[in-house]
Amino acid sequence: MIAPPPKKSSKALLLILFILLLLAFLGSGAYYLGLMQSKTPTSVPSPMPLVQASPQASTVLDETADWETYTDPSNKFSFKYPNNLVNLQLSNGVTSFFDDPTDRDNCQNNPKSLQNNPCANNQFSFNSFRSYASEEYQKIQSDLGRPLNPKTVTDRQGRVWQTDYVYGQVFNYSATTKNNNENIVVGFQSGLYRQDGGETDEQFGERFRQFFDQILSTFEFVENGSQATCSAGFESYSNKFFDICFPIGMTVSNNYQTTDYRPGVEVARTVFEDDDEKIVINTTFAGGWGGGSCASEQTTINGVQAAIVVWDTVGQTVCNSNLVNLVSIIGEENNGDKFPVAIDYQRKGNNFLDRNKFDTVLHSLHFK
Numbered sequence: 001m002i003a004p005p006p007k008k009s010s011k012a013l014l015l016i017l018f019i020l021l022l023l024a025f026l027g028s029g030a031y032y033l034g035l036m037q038s039k040t041p042t043s044v045p046s047p048m049p050l051v052q053a054s055p056q057a058s059t060v061l062d063e064t065a066d067w068e069t070y071t072d073p074s075n076k077f078s079f080k081y082p083n084n085l086v087n088l089q090l091s092n093g094v095t096s097f098f099d100d101p102t103d104r105d106n107c108q109n110n111p112k113s114l115q116n117n118p119c120a121n122n123q124f125s126f127n128s129f130r131s132y133a134s135e136e137y138q139k140i141q142s143d144l145g146r147p148l149n150p151k152t153v154t155d156r157q158g159r160v161w162q163t164d165y166v167y168g169q170v171f172n173y174s175a176t177t178k179n180n181n182e183n184i185v186v187g188f189q190s191g192l193y194r195q196d197g198g199e200t201d202e203q204f205g206e207r208f209r210q211f212f213d214q215i216l217s218t219f220e221f222v223e224n225g226s227q228a229t230c231s232a233g234f235e236s237y238s239n240k241f242f243d244i245c246f247p248i249g250m251t252v253s254n255n256y257q258t259t260d261y262r263p264g265v266e267v268a269r270t271v272f273e274d275d276d277e278k279i280v281i282n283t284t285f286a287g288g289w290g291g292g293s294c295a296s297e298q299t300t301i302n303g304v305q306a307a308i309v310v311w312d313t314v315g316q317t318v319c320n321s322n323l324v325n326l327v328s329i330i331g332e333e334n335n336g337d338k339f340p341v342a343i344d345y346q347r348k349g350n351n352f353l354d355r356n357k358f359d360t361v362l363h364s365l366h367f368k
Contacts, residue, residue: 063214064080064214064215064217064218066083067080067081067082067083067218068080068081068082068083068085070087070095070126071222072129076129076221076222076239076240077129077219077220077221077222078219078220078222079126079215079216079218079219079220080215080218081097081215084099085097085098085099085123086098086099086101086104087104088104088107088108088119090107090119093128093266094125094126094127094128095125095126096119096122096124096125096126096191097122097123097124097125097126098121098122098123099123100121103119103120103121103122106119107119107120107121107122120192121191121192122191122192123190123191123194124188124189124190124191124208124211124212125188125189125191126186126187126188127187127188127189128185128186128187129184129185129186129256130184130185130186130255130256131179131182131183131184131185131239131254131255131256150162150163150164151163151213153175153213153216153217154217155177155216155217155218155219155220156217156218156219156220157219157220157221159177159178159179159219159221160177161175161176161177161216161219162175162176162177163175163209163212163213163216165205165208165209165212170189170190170191170192170194171189171190171194171204171205171208171209172187172188172189172190173187173188173189173190173208173209173212174186174187174188175187175212175216179221182252182254186216186219188212188215190208194208229245229364230245230364231245231360233247233248234246234247234248234360234361234364235248237252237270237272239254239268239270240256240268240368241268241283241367241368242281242283242341242365242366242367242368243364243365243366243368244281244361244364244365244366245360245361245364246272246279246361247272247274247277247357247361249274250272250273250274250277250279251272251273251274252270252271252272253270253271254268254269254270254271255268255269255270256268267282267283267284268281268282268283269281269282269283273348275348275349276347276348276349276351277345277346277347277348277351277353278345278346278347278348279343279344279345279346279361280342280343280344280346281341281342281343281344282341282342282344283341284340284341285329285340285341285342292311292315293309293310293311293315294310294311294312294314294315294316294317294318294319294320295308295309295310295318295319296308296309296310297309297310301328301330301362301363301365302363302365302366302367304330304331304367305330305331306328306329306330306331306362307328307329308326308327308328308362309326309327309328309329310323310325310326310355311323311324311325311326312324313352321352322352323352323353323354323355324347324352324353325344325345325346325347325353326344326345326353326355326358327342327343327344327345328342328343328358328362329341329342330342330343330365341365341367343361343362343365345357345358345361
């Protein structure tokens with residue numbers, strides 16, 4: 001007879017059941033805890049504040065800042081030049097700049113007056129300053145032909161210059177611009193024998209061109225302002241010698257030059273004209289006039305003695321209204337000073353001249 005299996009203890013069953021329930025509880029708790037943690041938002045670090053760099057102005061080295069200033073004797077313009085140089089104005093108006101004062105002194109004791117034969121050992125020369133009316137300047141440009149290598153330079157007054165050059169044994173540099181009603185032409189020249197060993201003509205020219213561009217960038221016109229207060233129908237004109245009023249509508253041309261009878265003394269010839277009339281002002285008068293005048297008068301122009309000579313169509317002692325020429329000579333010869341000055345009022349056509357117009361121009365004259 002087979003014996004039946006033994007009966008399991010009820011206590012053992014209860015223990016097993018308790019263990020199973022405990023494991024189930026722990027497992028569900030861990031799942032729930034993990035689920036809750038997955039729903040907690042992740043902490044995102046705040047971005048570090050950006051430190052803005054304070055803007056700094058770009059530093060551009062101005063090599064001309066410490067340069068010396070050259071002002072022309074008539075106080076018309078100025079430019080800067082390296083402060084290690086000394087200068088000397090020659091009798092022909094050319095100003096040469098030297099790096100050795102001894103060379104300057106030797107030049108002063110034995111000056112060369114020709115622009116194409118300057119004193120030796122100069123670094124460079126300022127050769128010329130000229131002003132022209134538009135028509136004159138266009139003719140000059142036409143005669144010269146096309147520029148070799150035109151470029152532009154802007155000066156510190158915002159004025160644009162057209163530059164050109166010719167290089168060889170010396171480097172000749174010219175620049176033109178417009179200032180008020182004048183076309184301005186200036187010229188510079190390098191010193192003799194300034195070409196470095198092994199330097200080609202092109203390299204020599206480019207080196208001096210950059211140097212003269214720097215000088216030109218410092219160029220300034222000295223604006224003194226006109227002292228002339230003009231009546232209706234007239235406008236003011238000013239150059240380095242005088243201010244004056246002239247009829248509106250006339251074109252203006254001006255040329256600074258030297259003369260044979262006063263070598264080394266710069267004079268100006270200024271012309272105002274239209275189709276019918278011309279007014280010519282010469283800042284130095286060294287001539288006379290023909291006979292047949294109908295009047296010769298004495299007057300004062302802003303404190304300066306002046307003579308007026310009048311011509312008409314008849315040439316009698318009493319002038320008629322048909323005036324053909326009026327001339328005024330202002331001032332007296334004064335040991336090479338700027339006087340006397342001649343104002344010559346001419347007709348170009350068949351119309352007769354206006355005495356009131358001439359008097360208005362004459363009495364508006366102010367010397368500088």
